[in-house]
Amino acid sequence: MTTGFVLDLASWVLMIVGGAFVFIGGLGALRMPDFYTRLHAASLTDTLGTISLLFGVILQAGLSLAAVKLAAILIFLMLTGPTAGYALANAARLGGLEPSPKNQGEEAQ
Amino acid sequence: MITLFGVFLLTLLMITAFGIVRAQNLFAAVMLTGIFSLQMAAIFFILDAADVALTEAAVGAGVATVLMLGALALTKDKERPPARRRWLQITVVVATTLLVIYATFDMPRLGDPLAPVHQHVAPWYLSETTRLIDIPNVVTAILASFRGYDTLGELFVILTAGIGVLFILANGSSKNVRPTGPVAESAGLRHHLVPRVVGRLLIPFLVLFGLYVQFHGEYGPGGGFQAGALVSAGFILYALIEGEKAALRVLSFRVLAGMISAGAFLYIAVGLAGIARGGKFLDYSVLLNDPIAGQHLGIILIELGVGLTVTGVLLTIFHAFAARGQKS
Numbered sequence: 227m228t229t230g231f232v233l234d235l236a237s238w239v240l241m242i243v244g245g246a247f248v249f250i251g252g253l254g255a256l257r258m259p260d261f262y263t264r265l266h267a268a269s270l271t272d273t274l275g276t277i278s279l280l281f282g283v284i285l286q287a288g289l290s291l292a293a294v295k296l297a298a299i300l301i302f303l304m305l306t307g308p309t310a311g312y313a314l315a316n317a318a319r320l321g322g323l324e325p326s327p328k329n330q331g332e333e334a335q
Numbered sequence: 336m337i338t339l340f341g342v343f344l345l346t347l348l349m350i351t352a353f354g355i356v357r358a359q360n361l362f363a364a365v366m367l368t369g370i371f372s373l374q375m376a377a378i379f380f381i382l383d384a385a386d387v388a389l390t391e392a393a394v395g396a397g398v399a400t401v402l403m404l405g406a407l408a409l410t411k412d413k414e415r416p417p418a419r420r421r422w423l424q425i426t427v428v429v430a431t432t433l434l435v436i437y438a439t440f441d442m443p444r445l446g447d448p449l450a451p452v453h454q455h456v457a458p459w460y461l462s463e464t465t466r467l468i469d470i471p472n473v474v475t476a477i478l479a480s481f482r483g484y485d486t487l488g489e490l491f492v493i494l495t496a497g498i499g500v501l502f503i504l505a506n507g508s509s510k511n512v513r514p515t516g517p518v519a520e521s522a523g524l525r526h527h528l529v530p531r532v533v534g535r536l537l538i539p540f541l542v543l544f545g546l547y548v549q550f551h552g553e554y555g556p557g558g559g560f561q562a563g564a565l566v567s568a569g570f571i572l573y574a575l576i577e578g579e580k581a582a583l584r585v586l587s588f589r590v591l592a593g594m595i596s597a598g599a600f601l602y603i604a605v606g607l608a609g610i611a612r613g614g615k616f617l618d619y620s621v622l623l624n625d626p627i628a629g630q631h632l633g634i635i636l637i638e639l640g641v642g643l644t645v646t647g648v649l650l651t652i653f654h655a656f657a658a659r660g661q662k663s
Contacts (some may be wrong), residue, residue: 304535306533
């Protein structure tokens with residue numbers, strides 16, 4: 227078990243996990259019942275999905291300029307993704323969109 | 336692999352295009368055009384056209400979407416349903432499509448070295464750029480020096496477009512304008528903490544990256560057009576967060592108008608300086624005693640002119656839309 231193999235394994239696990247999050251997020255955005263739950267699913271692709279994918283790619287890049295650039299993209303996405311999700315949800319709330327009553331009932335139970 | 340990726344992206348592009356045509360909600364259509372531009376940028380990038388991809392991403396997906404949203408705030412956001420079947424339009428579209436498909440049969444294969452486009456002047460540009468201009472990015476060399484006249488024309492197209500938008504929007508009567516809209520609130524997002532903090536954090540980096548693209552255009556992808564779009568995106572973000580008035584305090588209409596004309600003036604001045612130094616219009620080799628240093632100086636100056644004008648025009652158009660929403 228060399229370090230290279232461990233790094234490779236870790237990067238592949240991260241990339242597969244990231245891909246899985248992106249897939250789940252896409253599925254949720256299509257199948258969830260109302261806007262807020264869909265947004266919840268979609269924000270998963272923005273944050274967990276891309277972040278694990280980029281971490282995996284950084285491990286592949288090793289210590290190089292490409293890794294620094296990817297890290298910069300990562301920080302940028304960590305800042306903007308959740309902000310965009312918050313702004314969308316907030317705009318919907320201000321616009322008067324209520325969560326669908328069916329879901330509220332489920333939460334209450 | 337690249338082919339597979341290209342086919343995948345082009346398929347997505349088709350789906351997005353159909354989505355834009357089918358969307359009745361204009362807000363969704365505007366968002367889809369932004370996605371369309373982003374996919375176009377990815378396609379340009381895998382075709383190794385990094386400069387074009389950067390432009391498409393910055394202008395098409397970024398600034399154009401914001402401008403269209405600004406326009407949307409002035410109108411209704413639902414498409415008016417067609418009164419009847421538009422047979423004439425459908426016929427024209429189908430005929431054009433068939434014609435274009437027929438024309439593709441004569442196109443050379445992708446990347447074919449014997450294609451006419453690679454046989455005409457491209458080899459000359461590639462071989463002579465190192466000798467005459469000595470910068471790594473041949474695209475910038477062609478755009479700014481070899482075909483400086485074309486770029487001057489493009490700059491004046493942008494200038495004319497900006498002036499045209501100002502004529503239509505800035506001094507028009509405020510009748511027929513809907514009073515509300517997101518742009519109409521001059522307070523911006525001042526009361527929303529999260530977007531405000533994150534946005535303020537990002538603006539300096541956005542502008543810095545714009546300046547990097549501006550002055551690094553000779554060595555990597557970039558140049559005045561892309562930089563102008565990036566810098567104006569930073570200022571538009573500032574206007575969205577802090578409100579129109581705060582943004583106009585930083586760069587007022589007067590300053591913007593100055594930037595627009597100064598950029599075009601700088602470009603022409605460089606051209607005239609070439610004549611004054613005994614060369615031809617837009618011939619940078621005579622600007623300094625060393626022809627290659629002269630080329631470098633000329634390219635930096637005209638790229639600066641392009642960047643100034645593009646920033647000014649984009650911001651002016653944005654403010655014109657926003658002010659129009661506020662007036663009533």
